[in-house]
Amino acid sequence: MDDVFTRTGPAPERGLFSLAELEPAVIGELAARSVELFRDKEAHDRPLAGSAAGILFTKTSTRTRTAFTVGAIRLGAVPVTYGPQDLQLNTGESVADTGRVLGSMLDLLVARTSGPLEELRELSRQGGLPVINAMAAEEHPSQGVSDLATLRLALGDLTGVSVLYLGEGNNTAVALAHALAAVPGARVTFSTPAGYGLPEKELARASRRAATVGATVEEVHDPALLPDRVDVVYTTRWQTTGTSKPDADWRETFRPFHVDASLLARRPEALFMHDLPAHRGDEVAGEVLDGPRSLAWTQAAMKLAGAMAVLEWVSGRDADAKPGRDADRK
Secondary structure (H helix, E strand, O other): OOOOOOOOOOOOOOOOOHHHHHHOOOOOOOOHHHHHHHHHOOOOOOOOOOOOOEEEEEEOOHHHHHHHHHHHHOOOOOOEEEEEOOHHHHOOOOOOHHHHHOOOOOOOOEEOOOOOOHHHHHHHHHHOOOOEOOOOOOHHHHHHHHHHHHHHHHHHOOOOEEEEEEEOOOHHHHHHHHHHHHOOOOOEEEEEEOOOOOOOOHHHHHHHHHHHOOOOOEEEEEEHHHHOOOOEEEEOOOOOOOEEEEOHHHHHHHHHHEHHHHHHHHHOOEEEEEEOOOEEEEEOOHHHHOOOOHHHHHHHHHHHHHHHHHHHHHOOOOOOOOHHHHHHHH
C-alpha cells in the first residue's frame, strides 16, 4: 500500500484487467497453478498473511464473489467486503477519490462494478494498489483462467485443443478467446447470432495473439457451419448478468444456438462446459448440463483455485508466476 502523504500523482496501474495484456506464458502459469491448488488447497504457505483484501461487488455474483472471498482467507488475507450500497460512490464521490482512500488502507482490491473496465484501472492508478477485474462488461478474465485450468485438468496438454462456443459473444467469450489464443495450436470457433458476436476489436486482438502461437480464433454466425470434431462444446447463459437486449424477439434469434443431446451426439468425443448460472431449456438442455460429459460443476469448483492463483499473482508473492505484460494494448 502506497503512502498517500508522499505519493504526488497516480501510480502505474497494476493487477488483472484483461488476459489480452498478459504474455501467453503467464496465462499458462496461472492455469497450471490453478490446477495445482484445485488438487491440493493447502499447496501454499499463506502468502497473503497480514494483507487486507477489498472485495467490492456492486452486481450479483455467486461463484466469483465466494471464490475470491474464500481464496483470500485461505491465502491468509483478511477480506473487507463491500456490496452495491456500501461506498460513497453512491453519493457522488469520484472513482479517483475512492481509489485514493481504498489504496491507503487495502493491499489489493477485487472488483465487479456497474461501470466500464476503465473505472477499475482508475481505482488502481489512484489507489496505487493491484486491482482484479472480477467481471466487467468488456471481459471476465478470472473466468478465462478457470476455464483454461478446467481444460488442463480434464485433457492434460492443451496443445491443439479445439473448442466450439455457442451463444452470445459476451465477457466470458472474450476471456475465453484471449485464454485460448495463448495456447499453441488451439482452435476456437465462436458460433454467435448475427448482431450478438464478440466485439470486433477483441476478436481481432485475440486473432493476432493466436497467430503468434499457431492458434486460430474464428467466429461464424450460421449454425450450419459448425465444426464436426471438437474436444469441448461451451455455452453461457443467453442473458448476460446486468445486461438487456434491444430485440424483443431475441430468444428466437438465439434458439438455433441451443446445446442439446443431439448436438453432443454428433460430437461423441466432446466434453461440455458452462460458466454458470444456467437456464435449463434456454442455452442448454438439462440432460446435457447434468450429464456425464459436463464439466460445468468442475468449472464452478475451479473458480476458487483460479481466484487463489490470481490473488497470488497480483500480490507479487507467487514465486512460480512472474508478472508479464503483452505489448498489444491497441
